[in-house]
Amino acid sequence: MTSLFEEIPQAAAEGVPVRRVTISVNGQPRTADVEPRLLLAHLLRQGFKLTGTHTGCDTTNCGACTVLVDDLPVKSCTMLAVQADGHEVTTVEGLAGPSSLHPLQEGFKDEHGLQCGFCTPGMMLAAKALLAENPDPTEDEVRFGLSGNLCRCTGYQNIVKAVLAAAATMRGEA
Amino acid sequence: MYPSRFAYEAPSSLDEAIGLLHQGAGEAKVLAGGQSLVPLIKLRFASPELLVDINRLPGLDTLDVAADGSIRVGALVRHRDLERSTDLARVQPVMAAAAPLIADPIVRTRGTLVGSLCHADPQGDWAAAVTAVGGHVVAQGPGGRRTIPIADFVTGPFQNVLAYDEVAVEAVIPAPTGQVAGGFLKLERRVGDFATAGTAVALELTGDRVSRAGIALTGVGSRTIDARAAADSLIGQVLSAQAIAQAADLAAEAAQPNSDHRGSAAYKRHVIHTFVTRILTRITTTSERAA
Ligand SMILES: Cc1cc2nc3c(=O)[nH]c(=O)nc-3n(C[C@H](O)[C@H](O)[C@H](O)COP(=O)(O)OP(=O)(O)OC[C@H]3O[C@@H](n4cnc5c(N)ncnc54)[C@H](O)[C@@H]3O)c2cc1C
Ligand code: FES
Ligand code: FES
Numbered sequence: 001m002t003s004l005f006e007e008i009p010q011a012a013a014e015g016v017p018v019r020r021v022t023i024s025v026n027g028q029p030r031t032a033d034v035e036p037r038l039l040l041a042h043l044l045r046q047g048f049k050l051t052g053t054h055t056g057c058d059t060t061n062c063g064a065c066t067v068l069v070d071d072l073p074v075k076s077c078t079m080l081a082v083q084a085d086g087h088e089v090t091t092v093e094g095l096a097g098p099s100s101l102h103p104l105q106e107g108f109k110d111e112h113g114l115q116c117g118f119c120t121p122g123m124m125l126a127a128k129a130l131l132a133e134n135p136d137p138t139e140d141e142v143r144f145g146l147s148g149n150l151c152r153c154t155g156y157q158n159i160v161k162a163v164l165a166a167a168a169t170m171r172g173e174a
Numbered sequence: 175m176y177p178s179r180f181a182y183e184a185p186s187s188l189d190e191a192i193g194l195l196h197q198g199a200g201e202a203k204v205l206a207g208g209q210s211l212v213p214l215i216k217l218r219f220a221s222p223e224l225l226v227d228i229n230r231l232p233g234l235d236t237l238d239v240a241a242d243g244s245i246r247v248g249a250l251v252r253h254r255d256l257e258r259s260t261d262l263a264r265v266q267p268v269m270a271a272a273a274p275l276i277a278d279p280i281v282r283t284r285g286t287l288v289g290s291l292c293h294a295d296p297q298g299d300w301a302a303a304v305t306a307v308g309g310h311v312v313a314q315g316p317g318g319r320r321t322i323p324i325a326d327f328v329t330g331p332f333q334n335v336l337a338y339d340e341v342a343v344e345a346v347i348p349a350p351t352g353q354v355a356g357g358f359l360k361l362e363r364r365v366g367d368f369a370t371a372g373t374a375v376a377l378e379l380t381g382d383r384v385s386r387a388g389i390a391l392t393g394v395g396s397r398t399i400d401a402r403a404a405a406d407s408l409i410g411q412v413l414s415a416q417a418i419a420q421a422a423d424l425a426a427e428a429a430q431p432n433s434d435h436r437g438s439a440a441y442k443r444h445v446i447h448t449f450v451t452r453i454l455t456r457i458t459t460t461s462e463r464a465a
Contacts, residue, residue, distance in 0.1 A: 126280060
């Protein structure tokens with residue numbers, strides 16, 4: 001359906017109008033020729049093979065596809081890839097450091113913040129944006145901040161605990 | 175889900191955007207936050223030939239709260255910006271109360287107030303808030319600018335009065351003359367759901383008496399309902415229990431709800447009654463008055 005390529009300076013498939021975009025993905029500049037109708041979620045998953053970004057509902061409801069665009073959470077199933085041109089995108093693959101997990105990942109692991117894990121990447125990125133704005137949230141603030149992300153498994157209890165634990169770690173308290 | 179094929183332009187000036195819409199001759203659509211339009215094109219409920227992305231236009235992201243209390247909301251001001259504006263919370267409690275109830279925190283990152291007015295969803299929240307405060311929309315097209323009162327802006331479900339080559343550049347809330355008070359209450363089945371019923375109340379008080387009133391309802395009709403009779407019943411009144419009860423009765427009467435999966439018509443009418451009563455009662459205890 002879509003002609004795209006990355007980092008290969010070849011002409012796109014004939015007859016399909018494409019636009020070249022350059023997006024900083026997890027700090028790395030990535031270039032692709034995309035059809036305007038390509039969604040950011042599909043560029044990330046199929047184009048860049050970053051399959052940590054999940055698509056759960058495809059109707060802008062579940063938040064599984066949440067990524068950060070210029071540090072703010074966005075449902076990548078509801079943004080065109082062309083719109084990300086020149087912007088910075090962070091996916092779950094960009095959370096861990098070279099030798100250590102991100103405190104949010106540690107938090108989800110330690111507090112059993114996931115069961116099937118489908119919602120987890122979106123949860124963690126929404127939580128990252130939340131903690132950047134509010135490093136010491138109350139439980140209610142975490143619940144409100146994550147209310148755009150649905151989980152079918154956990155009942156949310158341990159997700160909230162995981163985010164609070166990560167917040168404490170990131171404040172240097174644990 | 176993949177949208178059908180369309181051309182895409184992201185102009186860097188408003189004139190250019192208007193020119194593209196004009197050339198599009200009705201087959202082009204403005205793309206703002208995309209939080210209504212992108213779901214629609216994915217479902218192929220809409221198949222525009224050209225999307226004119228206004229996100230790179232300069233100057234439209236300004237939320238200006240003037241000293242006189244008038245507010246200008248540029249077309250790229252996001253729900254999130256309104257939610258976090260302390261100036262807005264200070265001067266216009268109904269708008270501040272509505273902002274965190276729109277959609278969910280992630281949709282609020284991108285969705286815009288002006289886009290929401292343009293989308294004209296009968297269950298949208300901003301149209302009710304802007305109706306209650308008596309706002310208007312400023313549109314620009316090839317022939318220049320015009321100002322459209324919110325009551326004339328929405329012409330039907332998902333329909334607005336804009337010509338195909340006009341861009342809504344901002345929504346304007348006029349300066350109040352009295353002390354501002356108000357609130358917004360919404361019943362939703364879960365976060366991110368549209369309103370089962372929602373009520374916006376905006377008052378101006380001069381001394382103890384109501385000098386201006388607006389009450390608007392969402393989710394309870396095929397368009398945003400301006401509960402004029404209910405609002406007018408408050409003019410010149412002190413907010414007594416009797417005045418509040420009368421306004422709540424009239425607002426409930428103005429609602430035109432349908433029974434659906436969100437509740438029966440009678441239930442929704444009852445919710446409107448309760449919300450009007452609750453907001454007005456809270457105002458009497460001054461908690462929702464602006465400073
Ligand atoms: C899961 C979910 C839940 C939601 N819940 C709610 C809710 O509870 N309450 C609520 O009110 N809304 C809700 N919304 C809708 C949301 O508020 C949208 O952001 C809003 O309706 C449209 O704004 P937008 O900027 O995203 O517009 P877009 O989606 O970009 O555009 C919508 C329409 O308006 C036109 N348009 C947009 N801007 C302009 C302009 N400046 N000039 C001319 N035409 C323009 C477009 O061409 C299009 O037809 C929800 C959306 C989602 C996905
Ligand atoms: S897949 Fe994007 S919100 Fe569900
Ligand atoms: S862990 Fe399964 S959806 Fe959240």
